[in-house]
Amino acid sequence: DGGITQSPKYLFRKEGQNVTLSCEQNLNHDAMYWYRQDPGQGLRLIYYSQIVNDFQKGDIAEGYSVSREKKESFPLTVTSAQKNPTAFYLCASTIQGGNTEAFFGQGTRLTVV
Amino acid sequence: AQSVSQHNHHVILSEAASLELGCNYSYGGTVNLFWYVQYPGQHLQLLLKYFSGDPLVKGIKGFEAEFIKSKFSFNLRKPSVQWSDTAEYFCAVMGFGNEKLTFGTGTRLTIIP
Numbered sequence A: 001d002g003g004i005t006q007s008p009k010y011l012f013r014k015e016g017q018n019v020t021l022s023c024e025q026n027l028n029h030d031a032m033y034w035y036r037q038d039p040g041q042g043l044r045l046i047y048y049s050q051i052v053n054d055f056q057k058g059d060i061a062e063g064y065s066v067s068r069e070k071k072e073s074f075p076l077t078v079t080s081a082q083k084n085p086t087a088f089y090l091c092a093s094t095i096q097g098g099n100t101e102a103f104f105g106q107g108t109r110l111t112v113v
Numbered sequence B: 001a002q003s004v005s006q007h008n009h010h011v012i013l014s015e016a017a018s019l020e021l022g023c024n025y026s027y028g029g030t031v032n033l034f035w036y037v038q039y040p041g042q043h044l045q046l047l048l049k050y051f052s053g054d055p056l057v058k059g060i061k062g063f064e065a066e067f068i069k070s071k072f073s074f075n076l077r078k079p080s081v082q083w084s085d086t087a088e089y090f091c092a093v094m095g096f097g098n099e100k101l102t103f104g105t106g107t108r109l110t111i112i113p
Helices: none
Strands: A004-007 A010-012 A019-025 A031-038 A040-053 A054-057 A065-067 A077-079 A087-094 A108-112 B003-005 B010-014 B019-021 B024-026 B031-038 B042-049 B055-060 B064-068 B071-079 B086-094 B099-103 B107-112
Touching: A004 A087, A010 A019, A019 A031, A019 A087, A019 A108, A031 B010, A040 A065, A040 B086, A040 B099, A077 A087, A108 B071, B003 B099, B010 B019, B019 B107, B024 B071, B031 B064, B031 B071, B042 B064, B042 B071, B071 B086
Parallel strands: A010 A108, B010 B107
Antiparallel strands: A004 A019, A019 A077, A031 A040, A031 A087, A040 A054, A065 A077, A087 A108, B003 B024, B019 B071, B031 B042, B031 B086, B055 B064, B064 B071, B086 B099, B086 B107
8 A cells, every 4th residue: 555654653762862753655756744743833844855865944944854865765853953852743745746635644753851 | 935824723613503714825826725634643634625727626525615816715614514523624735836835723623512
């Protein structure tokens, strides 16, 4: 089955540690996205990538980094510089330039203690 | 800058009442517009989308939305809600050609049986 896989579902880290969230898709989609979902704030865009080896900052990129070495993969690193990293993170993908909707993964809930 | 405003943060209705959720966007060109729904504990899923053509679009579960270009609006409607419509609803915009997908803050809908 085609889809987007985010792992792990739950993640705990100590304050001051970097942590990488995985996002893999087998939909052959060009564009991939990372969002952060907090109660009352909706989905806020962190980074997005339209093609391999290229990505753009979203609205809340500070304290995060990404890479796009393969079309299928778009990992997100939450660095120690992110002041409030505890949140629910969602990955999505879509066909570039096409009139189609985004498909979402199940999300990763990150808790930093 | 591209943005989405959802004016209603929490809406409470009785079953069989009519629903209208507001969505306004900001973008200087052609847009693709979406409504997504997130039922408790579930993935985001697409309700409906507008790319071009008839500004009145119909989606799943009896929902519809009307694109009014002059008002930069894409309001979601349903003539008679059911208890199972209890969920959070997100409006989203993608500027044509820029691939940046921006969401609103969401509207929590509670249906009272």
